[in-house]
Amino acid sequence: MKIKAINGFKDILPDEVHRWQRIEACARDIFQRFGLREIRLPILEKTELFARSIGETTDIVEKEMYTFPDKGITMRPEATASLLRAFIEHSLHLQRPVQRLFTIGPMFRHERPQKGRLRQFHQIDAEIIGAQEPQVDAELMAMGQMLLTELGLTASLEINSLGCPDCRPDFREKLVRYLEEKEEGLCEDCRRRRTTNPLRVLDCKKATCRALVQNAPSILDSLCAPCREHFQAVQKNLDLLGVTYKLNRFMVRGLDYYTRTTFEFIASGLGAQSAVGAGGRYDGLIHQLGGPGLPGIGFAMGMERLVLLMESTDSEQQALDREIDIFAAALGQEAMEFATPLIHALRKLSVRAAMDYSGRSLKAQMKQAGRLNAAYTLIIGEQELAEKKAILRNMDTQEQTSFSLEGDTKELAGILAKTCMETARSES
Structure with missing residues (x-):
């Protein structure tokens, strides 16, 4: 059990x-x-x-x-x-x-x-x-x-x-006298409160009690x-x-x-x-x-x-559900070894970054990026490494742009971080 x-x-x-x-x-x-x-x-x-x-x-x-x-x-x-x-x-x-x-x-x-x-x-x-x-x-x-x-x-x-x-004592006396005349219609709790804590009767959520106190004395008059x-x-x-x-x-x-x-x-x-x-x-x-x-x-x-x-508020829902700013979809061992330090460098720059280490297909990794509601996915495979150009996909618009892999890890992380921050500002 x-x-x-x-x-x-x-x-x-x-x-x-x-x-x-x-x-x-x-x-x-x-x-x-x-x-x-x-x-x-x-x-x-x-x-x-x-x-x-x-x-x-x-x-x-x-x-x-x-x-x-x-x-x-x-x-x-x-x-x-x-x-x-x-x-x-x-x-x-x-x-x-x-x-x-x-x-x-x-x-x-x-x-x-x-x-x-x-x-x-x-x-x-x-x-x-x-x-x-x-x-x-x-x-x-x-x-x-x-x-x-x-x-x-x-x-x-x-x-x-x-x-x-x-x-307050003068108002309390006025209220107690008023409630005495309405006692029969009050709920059980309010009948008890009438003498122990009469002000609470005014706050009762039951419709019958609320109707009975509509003409009760107002403390603002006392x-x-x-x-x-x-x-x-x-x-x-x-x-x-x-x-x-x-x-x-x-x-x-x-x-x-x-x-x-x-x-x-x-x-x-x-x-x-x-x-x-x-x-x-x-x-x-x-x-x-x-x-x-x-x-x-x-x-x-x-x-x-x-x-x-x-x-219940639809506005900003997408930004609220955002778990990851950028997801690296690395295809193959060489791409994974390239993406691993890049993801770590992004995290040092306060970017929420993630990647998959299991070597799954691109389709599976894109599904994972979607579940995390990532703002961007950086796609890196053997061809991208050879051409030194990765694919950066905007996960909201599905627009894809070429991202140059020329430069060291720190430089690349800085460029990606700037992109992610601009997106976060536009969503806030």
């Missing part, structure tokens, strides 16, 4: 990995432009960390965490709490008053697996700690939008404000003056940055630590789980975890969902 992967845990196969690498490379490039530095965090943390930060009455803590009760440890269900634990433990605020950090890695939640939502999933997480200005909120959202745009993806930005400990001014400034700065957004008064997020600005990037084509990324401000969380009273804001993007969106 074959052993298979655990339900909700997925292998990322070689044909898929290039998309993951492209997402990670693009994220690192953009984050560095905004001054973020990478931090790498452990997968296991003390259970108390997530109970205190995420909230004991959230679905994540109540039902979804992978916890080892006898050890008091949990596999991280999200990155922010772990990152803040490291920030506090190592007193990073003493090194720099404002820390801009990001991390990329796996998270774990025990929930029903579905499209783009697995029990082991991967997130890109970006956090700015120590800055409370609304300009920072807008800058972080603009950074997330830039990442999606440079990946060739389209998503809309939705924003809301959850207020602060001064104004904001205190400082929260209202902050949220207005966030919108003004999004306008200055040219970032399009819309207000969503039902957005509450699933974690208790959020205050003031919250946001989501919504993409079509992902079914009910349409958020490809989300985040918000958590100004009291660091102090709650035993650290200094510093503000913070961050967001996370699900890599599985980004990959799904990339797979």
